[in-house]
Each structure stands twice: as C-alpha cells, then as structure tokens.
Amino acid sequence: MLLESIGSPKDLRNFSMTQLHRLAGELRQSIIETTSRTGGHIGASLGTVELTLALHKVYDTPYDKLLWDIGHQAYAHKLITGRLEEFSSLRQLGGLSGFLKRRESEYDVWEAGHASTSLSAALGMAAARDLTHASYRVVAVIGDGALTAGMAWEALNQIGHLRTPMVVVVNDNSMSIAPNVGAFSRYLTDLRSAPAYSRLKQEVEGLLEGIPVFGNQIKRSVERLKDLVHYAMLAGNVFEELGFRYFGPLDGHSLDDLIPVLANARDVAEPVIVHVITQKGKGYRPAEEHPGEFHGPGPFDVASGHFIKKIEPPSYSQVFSQTLIEVGRVRPEVVAITAAMPDGTKLDKFGEVFPDRLFDVGIAEQHAATFAAGLALAGMRPVFAVYSTFIQRAYDQVIHDVCHQDLPVVFGVDRAGLVGADGATHQGIFDISFLRTVPNLEIAMGKDEGELRSLVAEALNRPHPVAIRYPRGFGQGIDLSGPIPPIAWGEAEWTHRGEDITLIAFGPIYYTGLAVRKMLMAHNLSVGLVNARFVKPLDTATLEKVAESTRAIMTIEEHVLAGGFGSAVNEWANREGIATPIRNEGLPDEFIDHGPVNYFLNLYELDAQGLSRKALAWVEALKSLSSER
Numbered sequence: 299m300l301l302e303s304i305g306s307p308k309d310l311r312n313f314s315m316t317q318l319h320r321l322a323g324e325l326r327q328s329i330i331e332t333t334s335r336t337g338g339h340i341g342a343s344l345g346t347v348e349l350t351l352a353l354h355k356v357y358d359t360p361y362d363k364l365l366w367d368i369g370h371q372a373y374a375h376k377l378i379t380g381r382l383e384e385f386s387s388l389r390q391l392g393g394l395s396g397f398l399k400r401r402e403s404e405y406d407v408w409e410a411g412h413a414s415t416s417l418s419a420a421l422g423m424a425a426a427r428d429l430t431h432a433s434y435r436v437v438a439v440i441g442d443g444a445l446t447a448g449m450a451w452e453a454l455n456q457i458g459h460l461r462t463p464m465v466v467v468v469n470d471n472s473m474s475i476a477p478n479v480g481a482f483s484r485y486l487t488d489l490r491s492a493p494a495y496s497r498l499k500q501e502v503e504g505l506l507e508g509i510p511v512f513g514n515q516i517k518r519s520v521e522r523l524k525d526l527v528h529y530a531m532l533a534g535n536v537f538e539e540l541g542f543r544y545f546g547p548l549d550g551h552s553l554d555d556l557i558p559v560l561a562n563a564r565d566v567a568e569p570v571i572v573h574v575i576t577q578k579g580k581g582y583r584p585a586e587e588h589p590g591e592f593h594g595p596g597p598f599d600v601a602s603g604h605f606i607k608k609i610e611p612p613s614y615s616q617v618f619s620q621t622l623i624e625v626g627r628v629r630p631e632v633v634a635i636t637a638a639m640p641d642g643t644k645l646d647k648f649g650e651v652f653p654d655r656l657f658d659v660g661i662a663e664q665h666a667a668t669f670a671a672g673l674a675l676a677g678m679r680p681v682f683a684v685y686s687t688f689i690q691r692a693y694d695q696v697i698h699d700v701c702h703q704d705l706p707v708v709f710g711v712d713r714a715g716l717v718g719a720d721g722a723t724h725q726g727i728f729d730i731s732f733l734r735t736v737p738n739l740e741i742a743m744g745k746d747e748g749e750l751r752s753l754v755a756e757a758l759n760r761p762h763p764v765a766i767r768y769p770r771g772f773g774q775g776i777d778l779s780g781p782i783p784p785i786a787w788g789e790a791e792w793t794h795r796g797e798d799i800t801l802i803a804f805g806p807i808y809y810t811g812l813a814v815r816k817m818l819m820a821h822n823l824s825v826g827l828v829n830a831r832f833v834k835p836l837d838t839a840t841l842e843k844v845a846e847s848t849r850a851i852m853t854i855e856e857h858v859l860a861g862g863f864g865s866a867v868n869e870w871a872n873r874e875g876i877a878t879p880i881r882n883e884g885l886p887d888e889f890i891d892h893g894p895v896n897y898f899l900n901l902y903e904l905d906a907q908g909l910s911r912k913a914l915a916w917v918e919a920l921k922s923l924s925s926e927r
Contacts, residue, residue, distance in 0.1 A: 369397030391893035411723025414447035446660030458541030546573030686726025721892030731861030747773030796826030
C-alpha cells in the first residue's frame, strides 16, 4: 500500500498524479473500514480526500499553517501526518480524537469542535506572521455550512479590510449536518452554476498580466471589459466585493484541477477564496445517498451500509420532539427552531408534522436565540432545541435578548452531561453554571423521559424563559402512552426518607442514587433520596425539611461542581445558616476527553460503587467527629 509509505506529507510531494489517485483510494478505504468499527464523521472526511492531498502537496506543512474548520473533514489529514498506525483507535478511550488535537501532531495547528472558528484563527496567525516578518503561508478550509455563522463573516470582513495574504478554501458540499439552508446557500448554488464566468475571468486576468507596463490605456480598457463580464455573468461576486481574489468553482475531487489552482492561490499577495465543490461521503455509496445519516454515525456494516444498533427505549431527543408534536397539535402557537441540527435534535419529526412551524436557521445559534425572542414577543411559543455545548455560542443572546426581556422562550438543552466519543469540545457539563446566574431563567431536568414530557408541556405554560436539560442516549424505558402527566413546577420529589444521609440527585443520575441507597442500606444506614428536578427555582421548602430530618446531605450531578446544582444548594444553606453537613459530588474542574461515559463516571467515582464508597466513609467520619465532641 502507498499509504503505509507515508510518514509525513513530505513523502507524497514527489508522487505522480497516478500515485496520488491511488493514494486517494487507499485513504477512502481506510476511513470506511475504521469508522465502520469506531463510528465517526465519515461523510465529510470522505469528501475531502483529494483536497487534503492537494493542500499538503502544495503547502510546506507544518511550516505553512493549514487550519481545518472542525475536525469533521480531517481524517485523511490525520492518516498522512503520521497517525496511520493509531487510526484504528479513533474516538476510543486513550486513542485518537475524532477532531484535531494539537497535542496529537504538529500538523494540527488549530483544534475545534464548533464550526466557523477557523477564519478568525487563520487571520490571527497571518497577522502575527506579518508583524514578526515570518514567511509561512496560511490556508484555512471551511465548509459552506460553517459560512452561515456570523463569526465567519466577521472574519471575512476583517480579512478583506486588512488585505492580509492568506487563502480560504470553501469546501462546498451543500451540507453541514443537514442540507444547508438560507440565502447564502442559494448564492453558492448560483456560483456553482456559473463556472463559465470563472473560466472567462481567469483568462482575462491572464491576458492582463501579459500586457507591458506601457500599455496602460489598453490595460484599463481590458479591466473595464473584465468588470462588464463580471456583472453580466454573475452580478456582484460577494467574495470579490469583500476584497478577495476568487478562484472557482473547482471540482474538489479532481487533483488535476486542485493542485495548479492552489499553487497559484498560494502565491497571491492578497486574500484569496478557492471555491471547491465536493460530495459528502464520496466513494462510499451509502454515505453518498444518505449524507445526513452518515455525518457522524456509530458502527455500521460496510457491505450493506446498515447501522449496528441495539433495541433500546426511545432517546431523550426523540421524546422531546414527540412531546412538542403532542402539544403542538392543540397549540398552534408552538414553533420549533434548530441550528442546522434537525436530525440530531429529532426536530425533523416535528417538521414532518408541522412543516411551516419548524425553522432551521443554519449554524447560527446566536441568531436562533434572538429569533426566538422575536417570535415570543409576537405571541408565539418558540422552542429552541440545541446541544448543551452549542448553547454556549448564544450566551449573550440568552442573557440580553431573551432573559433581560423575560420572554417565554423554551431552550431544549440536549446532550446535557457526558457525551462520550465526541470528547472535550462536546461534553455538556458547563451549562448549569453559566445559565444559573442569569435572572428570570428557570432551569429543570427530569429523572427520566416521563418527567421530560411533563417538564416540556409545563414549560410551554410558563411566563418566563425556561431551560430544560436532557442527556444524550436512551431513556429508562418508562411507559409513555397516555396523556402527559402534570408536574408541580418548582417542586422536588422526595422519594425516600433517611436519617443518616440523604442523597439529592439532579437529573437521571437519580437512578444511580437508587443503587447507592441500596448499597448503603446494606451497611445498616438509613438513607434518603430526593429527585431535585429544579435548580432554578430551587425547592428550598423541601431542602429545609430534608436538612431538619437527616444528619448529612450529599448532592450528586453529572456536571462540573463549580457553579453546578450542588453549588446552588450550598449557597442556599450558607444564606439560611443550615448546619447540616453538605457534600457535593460531580465532575472536576477540567476538560474531559473522549471515551465511554461509564468509564468517566467510574473514574470520577460518580457511579454507584464510587458514590457509595465515598458516602459510607463520609458518614463514618461524621459519626467519629460527633462522638469526639
């Protein structure tokens, strides 16, 4: 295999075109075989194989800086930068990250799990180069879906203003996770449909370059001709209006087209856009035919393309969407919003029933939050379903546009808690901390999918903004038939009384609490258990009764301890002068890498065995301290 001879990109720079084509096939095969076992972002990476080879052939990486907007597209990049032997460990505990990691390789100069950040970072590196009189080149690859985000346009605006020499490769596959939406997506379609303009424009520019210096009058005339061609064939190329030279659109799977154009673009002394057309899932028919499903699938059978799935209860995302459908049938003012994630949030099901009431705004969480605020002001009941890790991107809008005006927007905070293979950039373990500080915002999380239904239905009656958290994965198998049960808003559920220690759980970790209670009772302890359900408003009435009836309180949550549910209980206890000892158990103050959720629960002693060990030792220590007094 040619791939086995590649220790670094230097090894392929002398390859013939025939060898590069053969290497592209081997890269695709490796990506397909590995992700069929590990899962991962197969579709986008299959679409950028030739682009990856062309970039590393043209640029002197790692001296030249190659930035990828998220790592979805970069598996071929990993394979040719010295990680072939480790590639089978992709997304596995202790193995390669599914995204780029600076600690993995000097070729990974930028790491991100959120879209639309590469252009700002690339401009920063290019500006630093110019300030320090360095000579490296900078190129950033960004998908057309990522260009729907405002941050990308902020960067384009600044790049065009500064006229900083750098190359932006727009990888246009008409997809982010779902098919792209919006006016800019239509604009790229117009560009794709006008290749004749680009060819003629480049021919005219070539003619201009051949005109002698003394031919200024002729040169001005041809420049005017070029402008007339420009506006006649494609009125106002937006990239050129922003100050970029535009090359494209190119066939992103043609090395014969990519290599010479990238080489030309590399040496232009001003900002350049290279627009390439690729196919998500290229080279693997199931991924080509179902690009959304193959964005980031779990394991699958290579021959058939069928996913390997267990029979499980409905996922929390499915229950959330189905509840919106139930409520939406009788309440026409209920509308749903997604930021390019209709499949992941399962709001696509809501859209099938109510196509006019689902809004996909693209990768634009900031806009989504403020759009929801506008809908609420006009009498609608908007629900913005968004992953915990992505609501971080809309924090100012949550505070300033929704909560400051106390508008009844419901945030469905999906993937709340540990998420597993996607790793540090996607763990939903910070949202309580940054949302709990915001006035007017109410925050709830049920112990299971049954309570999720009730919370969603009741949240749509609240006069304030509400964030409802729910985890990734499947529910407990609760019977969801029948009407949605009512729930007492702001009230905890005190399910078991206990004199020695009471566990207060926030979210589905309640079921771990049940197991801990059983273990502790085997040691002749009287153990209570509370399903908190709400962190804001906190059910202080129940907390006060618990504190009066038990010798110790332990809070448990799948969230960082700093500013989390336990911190809210501590603040209440300190404010009220509660003397009952309180201990908080949760996740540490660190970024948690990729790996199985159960592994990290065990590592941080948030599983039943770990919590019971700590609770038992703590109760014994408290007894010893009490007897000494």
